[in-house]
Structures are given as C-alpha cells and as structure tokens.
Amino acid sequence: MTSHVSHASAGEGDWIKTSSHVCRLDNILSPSSAAYLILDKQRLSDTVVRLTLHAPLVALNAQPGQFVLIRPTERSERIPLTISHADRVSGAVTVIFQEVGHTTRELGGLEKGQSVQDFAGPLGTPSDIQRVGTVACVAGGVGIAVMLPVTRALKAAGNRIIGILGARNKSLLILEDEMREACDELAIVTDDGSYGEQGIVTDALAALTQRDRIDMAYAIGPLPMMQAVCDVTRDQSIATVVSLDPVMVDGTGMCGGCRVRVGGDVKFACVDGPEFDGHLVDWDSLRSRKAGYREQEQKAREASEEAHHA
Amino acid sequence: MPKREHLPRTPMPEQDPKQRATNFDEVTLGYTPEMAMAEASRCLACKQKPCVRGCPVNINIPEFVRKVAEGDFGAAAEEIARANALASVCGRVCPQEEQCEKYCLMAKVNGAVAIGRLERFTADWHAAHADTNHCDVSDREPLDQKVAIIGAGPAGLTAAGDLARAGYKVTVFEALHEIGGVLRYGIPEFRLPREILDREIESIRSMGVDFMTNVVIGKTLTIDQLRESGFDAIFVGTGAGLPTFLNIPGEDLNGVYSSNEFLTRVNLMNAKDFPNEGTPVRIPVKAVVVGAGNTAMDSARTALRLGAQEVHIVYRRSRDEMPARAEELHHAEEEGVQFNLLVNPVAFLEGDKGWLRGVRCQRMQLGEPDESGRRRPIPIPETEFDIEADTAIVAVGQSPNPLIRSTTDGLKTTPWGGIVVNEETGETSIPGVYAGGDAVTGAATVITAMGAGRRSAISIDAYLKALRENNNKVSE
Numbered sequence: 001m002t003s004h005v006s007h008a009s010a011g012e013g014d015w016i017k018t019s020s021h022v023c024r025l026d027n028i029l030s031p032s033s034a035a036y037l038i039l040d041k042q043r044l045s046d047t048v049v050r051l052t053l054h055a056p057l058v059a060l061n062a063q064p065g066q067f068v069l070i071r072p073t074e075r076s077e078r079i080p081l082t083i084s085h086a087d088r089v090s091g092a093v094t095v096i097f098q099e100v101g102h103t104t105r106e107l108g109g110l111e112k113g114q115s116v117q118d119f120a121g122p123l124g125t126p127s128d129i130q131r132v133g134t135v136a137c138v139a140g141g142v143g144i145a146v147m148l149p150v151t152r153a154l155k156a157a158g159n160r161i162i163g164i165l166g167a168r169n170k171s172l173l174i175l176e177d178e179m180r181e182a183c184d185e186l187a188i189v190t191d192d193g194s195y196g197e198q199g200i201v202t203d204a205l206a207a208l209t210q211r212d213r214i215d216m217a218y219a220i221g222p223l224p225m226m227q228a229v230c231d232v233t234r235d236q237s238i239a240t241v242v243s244l245d246p247v248m249v250d251g252t253g254m255c256g257g258c259r260v261r262v263g264g265d266v267k268f269a270c271v272d273g274p275e276f277d278g279h280l281v282d283w284d285s286l287r288s289r290k291a292g293y294r295e296q297e298q299k300a301r302e303a304s305e306e307a308h309h310a
Numbered sequence: 311m312p313k314r315e316h317l318p319r320t321p322m323p324e325q326d327p328k329q330r331a332t333n334f335d336e337v338t339l340g341y342t343p344e345m346a347m348a349e350a351s352r353c354l355a356c357k358q359k360p361c362v363r364g365c366p367v368n369i370n371i372p373e374f375v376r377k378v379a380e381g382d383f384g385a386a387a388e389e390i391a392r393a394n395a396l397a398s399v400c401g402r403v404c405p406q407e408e409q410c411e412k413y414c415l416m417a418k419v420n421g422a423v424a425i426g427r428l429e430r431f432t433a434d435w436h437a438a439h440a441d442t443n444h445c446d447v448s449d450r451e452p453l454d455q456k457v458a459i460i461g462a463g464p465a466g467l468t469a470a471g472d473l474a475r476a477g478y479k480v481t482v483f484e485a486l487h488e489i490g491g492v493l494r495y496g497i498p499e500f501r502l503p504r505e506i507l508d509r510e511i512e513s514i515r516s517m518g519v520d521f522m523t524n525v526v527i528g529k530t531l532t533i534d535q536l537r538e539s540g541f542d543a544i545f546v547g548t549g550a551g552l553p554t555f556l557n558i559p560g561e562d563l564n565g566v567y568s569s570n571e572f573l574t575r576v577n578l579m580n581a582k583d584f585p586n587e588g589t590p591v592r593i594p595v596k597a598v599v600v601g602a603g604n605t606a607m608d609s610a611r612t613a614l615r616l617g618a619q620e621v622h623i624v625y626r627r628s629r630d631e632m633p634a635r636a637e638e639l640h641h642a643e644e645e646g647v648q649f650n651l652l653v654n655p656v657a658f659l660e661g662d663k664g665w666l667r668g669v670r671c672q673r674m675q676l677g678e679p680d681e682s683g684r685r686r687p688i689p690i691p692e693t694e695f696d697i698e699a700d701t702a703i704v705a706v707g708q709s710p711n712p713l714i715r716s717t718t719d720g721l722k723t724t725p726w727g728g729i730v731v732n733e734e735t736g737e738t739s740i741p742g743v744y745a746g747g748d749a750v751t752g753a754a755t756v757i758t759a760m761g762a763g764r765r766s767a768i769s770i771d772a773y774l775k776a777l778r779e780n781n782n783k784v785s786e
Contacts, residue, residue, distance in 0.1 A: 057525060058530065060531070076588040077579070078589070102585075117487070123529055249575060252529075253552055253713065259562060266561070289564060291663075296585070297590070299585055
C-alpha cells in the first residue's frame with residue numbers, strides 16, 4: 001500500500017524548504033531507519049559543534065522551537081537539544097550544542113560516519129509564531145543556535161526582526177551570517193569588545209527600546225542573560241518569550257524532573273515548554289534545580305578524565 | 311499421610327532481609343522442582359475452577375497446576391503460554407492474592423494454592439530447559455494487514471504477541487529507548503530481573519513483531535499519520551505516565567523526586583552505576599517516601615539499596631488502607647523501611663542552596679468513609695513535626711499521559727484523561743483504534759493491562775477479519 005502524508009506548513013520560514021512536499025512515510029517506517037547516522041560535523045567555535053544526522057522520522061513533523069532527546073552512547077544520559085534545522089526531503093536533522101558537560105563532550109567526540117545511540121523527537125511545544133510587528137530576538141552564546149530557526153520563522157510570518165547577539169568574545173560568536181540574513185537589523189556585542197560593541201545584550205536592548213517601538217521580545221541564552229532581558233522588557237511591558245533547558249530524563253512528561261514554576265503554576269518544560277512567558281518564570285527555582293547534579297557531574301568528568309589518562 | 315488440604319502453603323526461599331537491602335539481586339528465589347510439585351499437589355482440582363475466573367487472562371490454572379504436580383513442567387509451560395505471553399513476569403508481579411488465589415477454595419482452609427509461585431517456577435523452568443525461547447509461529451497463515459501498537463508495556467506487548475500469533479504484521483512504537491514500559495522503568499530489578507524481561511521480549515520479537523524505539527506517538531507521528539501510512543488497526547497502550555505531585559510548599563527543591571523520575575533514573579538509566587553510566591541520581595542518606603502503594607514500596611526499597619541509612623514511608627491513612635500488596639509491605643518492613651502512618655506531609659523544608667533538609671508532617675485521624683469507601687483522613691491540629699531528609703520521593707499516583715489525546719481529533723477521553731473505550735471490545739471513539747491498560751483505567755496492575763491488551767487483540771482480529779471479508783466481497 002502506498003501512503004502519502006501531508007504536513008502543516010504555517011510559519012515555518014525556510015525551516016522546511018519543501019513544505020508542500022509529500023513523503024512516503026512507509027519508506028521511513030522500518031526499524032532499520034533508526035540508525036541516526038552523523039552526516040556532517042562542523043565546529044562553529046572551540047566548544048560549539050554542529051551535527052547533522054539522518055533522522056527522517058524526527059524531521060517529518062519537526063517545527064521551530066522543538067527539541068530532541070539524544071543519547072550519544074549506550075551508557076549516556078538522555079539530554080535535550082533544540083532542533084536547529086530539519087529537512088523533510090532528505091530526512092536530515094541538525095543540532096548545535098556547546099561541549100559543557102560530560103554528555104555533550106561525548107556527543108562532540110563522535111565523528112561523521114558514526115551514529116548516536118538514540119535520537120527521539122520532535123518533542124515539546126513548537127514556537128507560537130505570530131505576526132506582531134517588530135520583534136527583538138536577543139540571543140547569547142550557544143542560545144544563538146536555538147534562536148536561529150525561531151528568528152527565521154518569525155521573519156517568514158511577516159515580522160520586522162531586530163537581532164541582538166552576545167558572546168564573551170569574537171571567537172565564541174556563532175551563526176553571525178545566518179542571523180544577519182534572517183534579521184532586518186543585527187547588533188552584536190561582546191564582553192571584551194573584540195567584536196561589535198563592547199558590552200552585554202541588555203545594554204544594546206535598552207538602547208534599542210529607546211529608539212524603536214518593540215512589540216515583542218525573544219530571549220534565548222544563558223539563564224542570567226534571559227533573566228536580565230526580562231527585567232528590561234518587564235519595565236517596558238514588552239511581552240517576552242524565553243526558552244528553558246532544565247534537567248530532563250524522558251522528555252515526554254513522564255518524570256516531572258524538568259518542572260519549572262511559571263506564574264505560580266508548576267509546568268513541565270518538556271511538554272508545556274520549552275518556551276514560556278519570561279516575565280512569569282521563577283528564575284531562582286530554575287537556577288537552583290539546574291545545579292542539582294553539578295557535584296555528581298564534576299565527579300563524572302574527573303572519572304572520565306582519569307580513565308582517559310590511564 | 312496427611313490429607314493434602316491439611317498441608318500448609320509451601321514457602322518460597324528469599325534472600326536474607328539484611329543482605330538483600332544492600333543489593334539489587336532478586337529478593338525471592340523461586341521454588342525448586344520438589345517444592346513446586348509439593349505445592350501443586352495441594353490443588354483440590356475442584357470442578358468450579360474459581361481461580362480461572364480471577365485471572366484477567368484466563369489461564370487454565372487447574373490444568374497447568376496438575377501438570378506441575380505430575381512433574382511434567384514442559385506441558386505445564388505450554389498450558390500457561392496458551393494464555394499468557396509474559397508468564398515469568400506475571401508470576402512475579404501479579405497481585406495473585408487479589409486475583410486467582412483469592413478465589414481458591416483452599417484460601418479459607420489452609421492458605422490458597424500458591425498459583426503465582428507455580429506460574430513463576432514453570433516459566434523459569436521452561437526458559438532454563440527449552441532449546442529456544444523463540445515461539446514457533448510457522449504454522450500461522452500470514453496476513454497482509456498491519457497493526458500498530460503504541461507503547462511497549464504490558465498491554466502493548468500482550469496485544470502484539472497475540473496479533474502476531476494470529477498472522478498480522480505488527481509494529482510496536484515505543485517512546486523510550488528500551489522496550490518494556492513500566493516493567494523497564496518502573497519495577498525494580500530486585501522484583502523483576504532484567505534478564506527475565508529481556509527473555510520475554512525476545513520471545514515476542516521472535517514471532518515477527520517489529521519494535522521501533524524512540525518514536526513518541528503524538529509528537530514524532532500522530533495517530534492520523536499512522537492510519538494514513540497503512541496501518542489497518544491501532545492499539546493504544548501508553549500507560550499512566552504523568553506523575554502526580556502534592557502541590558505543597560518546597561516541592562521544587564533539589565532532592566524532591568516524583569517516584570517516576572527516581573525509579574526511571576535507577577531502573578531505565580542504571581543510575582546506581584554512575585559515573586560509569588551517564589545518568590546520576592541523588593544518593594539518599596535519609597529518605598522520605600510519600601504514599602503507600604507498590605510504587606512507594608519500590609521507591610523506598612530502591613532508596614535503601616542505593617545506600618540510604620534511613621527510609622521513611624509517610625502515609626496519611628492507616629495500615630488497613632495501604633494499597634500496596636501485602637507481600638511488598640512485608641518485604642519493605644523486613645528490610646528496615648519505617649512506616650509513619652496517619653501522617654501527612656505539609657511542606658518540604660529548604661536547607662542549603664535550594665536543597666531539601668526535611669519534610670514537615672502533620673498527624674491525621676480517620677473520619678467517615680469518603681467517595682473511595684475508605685475512611686477519610688482528617689488533620690489533627692497542632693501536631694506538626696519534622697522528619698529530617700535529604701531526599702523525598704512523591705509516590706501518590708500517576709495519570710494518563712496527554713500526548714495522544716491532545717493530538718488526536720475525535721478521541722474521546724474522561725475528564726481525568728483516560729481514553730474512553732467500549733468495555734467489551736476496547737474500541738475507542740475512532741473506528742479501528744483500540745486502547746487498554748493504564749491509558750484507559752488510570753494506574754492499575756500489570757496483569758489488568760495485559761488482560762486489556764488481550765481483549766483488544768481479539769477485537770482487532772475480528773475487526774480486520776470483517777474488513778478482509780468485505781474486501782473479498784467487493785473484489786468478487
């Protein structure tokens with residue numbers, strides 16, 4: 001039996017290049033399709049890696065704002081990574097991540113031609129892409145990778161986009177060209193002034209709000225950055241969406257480990273998020289929960305370094 | 311020789327409580343052939359067979375027990391396999407005292423025949439002695455029709471096995487990276503060793519069932535897409551995976567877990583072997599477990615095995631209302647779990663930097679029966695006290711996961727999220743889509759889910775048969 005599956009295509013931007021494309025689901029519905037082969041690997045900076053994997057089932061329904069759960073090896077933790085790009089025709093899915101902990105280092109250690117053990121998704125609620133007018137897309141560090149597909153979708157929906165990118169220094173700035181293409185205007189700030197303006201993203205955002213009417217803001221990056229952006233926009237009543245990445249295990253709403261307090265309610269980032277109204281997020285609780293396994297992670301790192309040197 | 315009904319129930323050997331509380335090896339050790347034959351000979355072979363009525367999958371219990379008594383264990387295994395694809399699992403985790411054994415005529419005389427232990431013995435004996443655990447399905451007539459099973463837990467595995475045996479092409483979609491559902495992430499290995507589960511799954515795979523892991527139906531694919539892609543019928547067995555929290559202050563502190571998270575980290579992700587395994591879990595020194603069901607007992611006993619010095623169960627009603635199986639309570643108590651009954655947690659207390667330091671509790675008394683028929687717990691004023699704890703595990707129930715109901719138009723669900731089905735057939739509000747297990751009933755037992763999987767498999771077979779006959783008529 002031949003079968004054809006059509007997809008929704010609203011607000012995808014160039015995310016899915018062939019939104020009208022019709023694929024044969026039965027071709028990709030076989031256990032052998034689950035190889036999760038790494039098709040391409042690039043280093044975007046010393047610690048930021050872009051991997052493109054063969055995962056046609058994940059590509060099929062993926063929308064901007066959604067994530068995958070990856071297990072690099074059969075002994076690895078399950079970690080969530082936002083989908084940077086999905087191509088339904090080729091079945092390729094791209095993720096960009098920073099090697100910060102044990103598991104992201106394991107993932108960064110894999111090469112083109114190898115496979116990851118598990119790759120499940122798309123998970124989470126897609127970004128709510130609306131035409132609102134002028135949107136400030138503020139991103140820092142590896143958060144720029146998460147911001148890119150959202151920015152493209154917002155642009156495709158007819159918004160005017162002002163991007164503000166922040167990095168500690170020039171060598172850590174990623175995806176500048178892609179963001180420049182997706183934005184109507186782009187400002188870049190670095191902590192040390194090695195590129196763009198010297199300063200932090202909230203300086204640039206505050207200056208922008210003096211000069212321009214901003215209808216909505218997106219803030220994606222390190223937790224203190226998102227919180228600082230929300231402090232600026234709250235004062236000016238600019239609706240602000242943030243993308244959270246608490247600790248997760250299953251990613252399907254089963255464990256509750258990723259619970260965050262939003263407007264006094266308990267939400268699960270994996271199914272209710274990962275995007276939330278930044279003005280309602282309880283940042284202190286989130287910060288503390290994110291640090292819950294820091295000691296044990298440190299132990300794991302030491303153990304793996306010891307094993308490496310042995 | 312004493313009359314057989316005067317013989318006492320044969321006890322099953324167990325690991326010593328002190329020793330087993332420090333390891334993850336199986337607690338109960340199983341019958342020897344001699345013990346099994348002695349126990350089986352206690353069966354009166356009564357005409358009414360009340361035990362069969364108590365079995366959700368209707369195993370012909372007196373027949374297999376008779377074969378065990380005769381020492382013909384292979385024949386006994388065949389008899390069980392006719393009705394149960396997961397016998398060595400059920401022999402371990404079924405609440406037999408509520409089912410088959412409850413109705414045994416011997417129950418009122420000298421203890422029910424230990425049907426569960428005999429089932430376990432028979433299945434284990436068969437696995438150890440058979441040449442292969444592969445099921446021979448070569449005599450089946452292969453059919454072209456395809457069935458999708460969503461969820462590789464007890465309900466899905468049972469339906470998959472039954473439908474494969476009937477000749478259908480069966481694909482099981484599982485959201486996690488391993489097969490087994492709650493048998494894998496929920497039930498600890500000291501109650502259900504992993505190799506036992508793997509063996510049962512291998513046997514289902516050998517019938518030609520395809521398993522696709524990492525596919526989250528409702529996200530990766532919708533039910534509609536499955537139908538469009540050529541599945542003629544669908545069974546939803548997605549369980550009750552959504553954890554219930556207490557909604558009391560301090561619940562977001564580090565060190566406070568849902569039982570789902572705590573058990574998943576240890577059982578599915580092997581966190582006890584961290585850092586050799588990548589997933590960590592808080593190693594408790596003093597743990598409080600809230601709730602008194604089987605999941606609470608599993609959590610408490612797992613905390614002990616991880617190295618906790620003190621583990622407290624906190625339960626707001628009294629011993630009589632505790633929902634856990636008697637055997638699980640007994641084992642937990644033997645291992646040193648402390649029971650705080652008629653005690654309700656009111657707050658989790660913050661210590662250092664967002665970490666839990668204790669649980670504030672209040673004493674309760676029982677009032678009039680509530681809607682569940684159990685006496686309602688009422689707080690006693692000014693009885694608050696604190697239990698010191700660095701880890702708390704909330705095990706007060708699960709409800710069905712919303713991923714499928716929120717992405718499937720026309721699928722009727724109850725206000726609490728259970729899928730509405732025809733109780734006779736398991737059919738949902740969408741023709742060709744069936745459901746069973748905890749996704750329908752809310753959190754219940756493994757064997758009830760298996761019974762529902764079986765019931766739906768029978769209905770799916772009838773539904774697909776009717777489709778075939780219709781198609782034949784059209785082509786004639």
